[in-house]
Amino acid sequence: MKPYNQVLFDQKLKISDEFAPSECIVVYPGDCLELLRTIPDQMLQLIVTSPPYNIGKEYEKKLHLDLYLREQAQVIAECVRALSPRGSICWQVGNYVDRGAIIPLDTVLYPVFSGLGLRMRNRIVWHFEHGLHCSRRFSGRYETIMWFTKSDEYVFNLDPVRVPQKYPGKKYFKGPKAGQYSCNPLGKNPGDLWVIPNVKSNHVEKTEHPCQFPVELIERLVLSLTNEGDWVLDPFLGTGTTVIAAIRRGRRGVGAETVARYAHLARQRIQQEIEGTLRTRPMDRPVYDPVEAGNSLTAAPWKKETGQIALLERSPEYGKKPER
């Protein structure tokens, strides 16, 4: 049974390609600035996106950082105009790489948001296990989500996104509540470090797009930062993940995508979501632990009892003291 909001979705769901306040689902096949200009002031409750990272992915041309930031600033300014006074913007970014040196994009984008009067509520670290293996720096295994609000009166629903307590059986041991359970039975605040698998080759949601969000990541933001029936926008929609998370939770979803192939893919995935056939990783599933699961590949074949230590033994230079 889908948790769709019955009032909102009693009508037959259709995917429109132009924005109108009466629609529920919009995939605009074109530039996000064009789409944003059709959205009235203060209409959107949540804007969540992972913009192009300017690292030369197939769908982007690598721009000089200044020009990239100017383009981002234009989109962000339009987003702020269309954002409700109680609304939130979540901008999910990684690093810009300049001849091997990294520039964390959140650090250079922060002044754009604060300059427009937004207030940062969290810098969420999204940690995942899979990605490129670097040989001249430590492999990158996190990206960040910058969460800003337009005012101090913002929507924040913690209960729907609580996670299981570490020690649910813990009790107060002294004071007037001694003997009673001390933790919230609904679970705990998920904190600002989110461990959620990224969409790489074996992930159930993987498509041909090189950098999809997992649906569960956006569901957490939709549930906590919006109410049913609210509008959620993703200006850089890719494969439609944000709209999928929004409609799954009874919100309205709108996004723009310039690459026709991805816009088509987004429509297909949203249609599958409407029909209940889209396969996704559930929000409450614990991260797979190969050791706990008894996966035989976790035993090092070169030396069973010491595992990776064998590498050090075979390469004595790793153990040398640094020269002073």
Ligand SMILES: C[S@@+](CC[C@H](N)C(=O)[O-])C[C@H]1O[C@@H](n2cnc3c(N)ncnc32)[C@H](O)[C@@H]1O
């Ligand atoms: C990092 S990807 C987003 C992927 C998305 N989060 C998902 O889950 O599929 C950025 C997307 O923005 C699209 N894009 C780039 N510039 C755009 C623009 N000006 N307007 C709309 N889409 C754009 C790219 O084609 C790409 O698919």
